[in-house]
Amino acid sequence: MQENIEQPENEDGELFEHHRVVASKGQEPLRVDKFLMNFIENATRNKIQQSAKGGHVWVNDEIVKSNYKVKAGDEVKVLFEHPPHEFLLVPEDIPLDIVYEDDVLMVVNKPAGMVVHPGHGNYSGTLINALIFHADNLPANSNERPGLVHRIDKDTSGLLVVAKTEAAMTHLAKQFFDKTSEREYVALVWGNIEEDEGTVVGHVGRNPKNRLQMHVFPEGEEGKAAVTHFKVLERLGYVTLVSCKLETGRTHQIRVHMKYIGHTLFNDERYGGEKILKGTTFTKYKQFVENTFKLLPRQALHAKTLGFVHPVTGEHMSFDSEVPEDMTSAIEKWRGYTKNSTE
Numbered sequence: 001m002q003e004n005i006e007q008p009e010n011e012d013g014e015l016f017e018h019h020r021v022v023a024s025k026g027q028e029p030l031r032v033d034k035f036l037m038n039f040i041e042n043a044t045r046n047k048i049q050q051s052a053k054g055g056h057v058w059v060n061d062e063i064v065k066s067n068y069k070v071k072a073g074d075e076v077k078v079l080f081e082h083p084p085h086e087f088l089l090v091p092e093d094i095p096l097d098i099v100y101e102d103d104v105l106m107v108v109n110k111p112a113g114m115v116v117h118p119g120h121g122n123y124s125g126t127l128i129n130a131l132i133f134h135a136d137n138l139p140a141n142s143n144e145r146p147g148l149v150h151r152i153d154k155d156t157s158g159l160l161v162v163a164k165t166e167a168a169m170t171h172l173a174k175q176f177f178d179k180t181s182e183r184e185y186v187a188l189v190w191g192n193i194e195e196d197e198g199t200v201v202g203h204v205g206r207n208p209k210n211r212l213q214m215h216v217f218p219e220g221e222e223g224k225a226a227v228t229h230f231k232v233l234e235r236l237g238y239v240t241l242v243s244c245k246l247e248t249g250r251t252h253q254i255r256v257h258m259k260y261i262g263h264t265l266f267n268d269e270r271y272g273g274e275k276i277l278k279g280t281t282f283t284k285y286k287q288f289v290e291n292t293f294k295l296l297p298r299q300a301l302h303a304k305t306l307g308f309v310h311p312v313t314g315e316h317m318s319f320d321s322e323v324p325e326d327m328t329s330a331i332e333k334w335r336g337y338t339k340n341s342t343e
Helices: 031-036 046-054 127-134 164-179 251-260 283-295 325-342
Strands: 002-007 016-020 057-060 075-080 097-100 105-110 155-161 180-191 197-201 203-207 210-217 225-235 239-246 300-308 316-320
Touching: 016 127, 031 046, 031 057, 031 075, 046 075, 075 197, 105 127, 155 316, 164 180, 180 325, 197 251, 203 251, 210 251, 210 316, 225 251, 225 325, 239 251, 239 316, 283 325
Parallel strands: 155 300
Antiparallel strands: 002 016, 016 075, 057 075, 097 105, 105 155, 180 239, 180 300, 197 225, 203 210, 225 239, 300 316
8 A cells, every 4th residue: 555645736725635545455345435534644534425525536537436445456536625724723924914904804905826724835824824813713714714704816816804703704704605795806818808798607616627627517517606797897909807796706716707708817827828818920929928927927817896794883895905016017018019009
């Protein structure tokens, strides 16, 4: 038997603990959930069964159910979505851009590149490390993550609300669940969107061919219901600046919904947006795009506005944040290119 822990790319708060176990020559047939319990520290049978139910257990690169019988020589892999990393939560004195704070909540403006919570490869320097240094006794959400009501991707910038009390956590989480919170993002996407505005509807779930990506299932056969409303803010030739309002909050929702309608986010490496998807074949244009990628070395997505009802006062609160410099620089560069192309 050999066993090791791999570390697939940790992205956007999707935490995975990846174990690979090869059954020894003397292995008697044994259910895969019981087999994995013998090799993975702190793994309960229920945790393994939940992973299998979600399609996160493979034997010889085939997804299996928890009652699969492991045999000698089988290669078994498992991903856990929420590994027990609570003991790794160490307070760190990391500067926070706090837009608003009172006794029960705070609103922070997260910079691009900051992971929201710890996981493989990112045990420190996360937003949670900073939050638990800043505030004591933050309540845990349903995934045991202190203060987090919702999250945004590692390389997405923008606004997040954080709960400081159990009551605030419950109240705010219900608003997100009931779709009464307001979230608007600004995105730069490849291509010229013909409609001035529209709505993308399509279930979002993990891509069965690439577990690090999400995928749209238009017939709703897998995933969870997802709705994104978009509006064109500015047309810049081979790219378009859009506003996206979330009705639901699925992992990578805007990124995968925009790709689904043929408008992948600019420089979104996870979904192919780091390639030149629209434009000419001229070397000069290629150089221009590559220079713009350098200005904005991440997906062009910013969580600009956030609105919710205060859990104590009942007041409707709305917050707005400036689009960060890396993204505005890329937008300005495209404006210049478009202007020069039409003159």
